[in-house]
Amino acid sequence: MDYKNTVEGKEVQKKYRDILYSSRPEIPPGHTRMDINNRAKIFSPFAALRGYEEEIRSEGRDHLKGSRIELSDEEQGKLSEQLQKVTKGMRVIIRYFKEGFYEDIEGVVLRIDPIEQVVYLQAAEIGTLEKDIPIKILFWDILQIRATEYQE
Secondary structure (H helix, E strand, O other): OOHHHOHHHHHHHHHOHHHHOOOOOOOOOOOOOOOHHHHHHHHOOOOOOOOHHHHHHHHHHHHOOOOOOOOOHHHHHHHHHHHHHOOOOEEEEEEEEEOOEEEEEEEEEEEEEOOOOEEEEEEEOOOOOOOEEEEEEEHHHEEEEEEEEEOO
């Protein structure tokens, strides 16, 4: 749409006709132009409230929190069978409950402790430059476990 040819556009042109096509004003004597780098700083965005965006993001995530899914006896049996098949060195993907959310994590099983009912996983966590971090996952937090491959 060509704004200049609309009724509103023509009214604006009539109203500002005397300055619409005039050239840029000259700099007064004794006044220098602002350096381009300093001028850019004037228009750069800034955070008026430090930490506000993170707070809003975390507050929004808190509203999405859920509760742990209770597995039926049959589902618990299947999960138990899957855990019995998992061995040290196996690469797995585990969906588990953590702080009100279900998360998927991929890693290599370090060991399974049936007494403590814990899986120890060597996993690369996002945002840590692929630094391996050992993770402890309780059996009752696990919703699903899938083997992807075997690692020696």
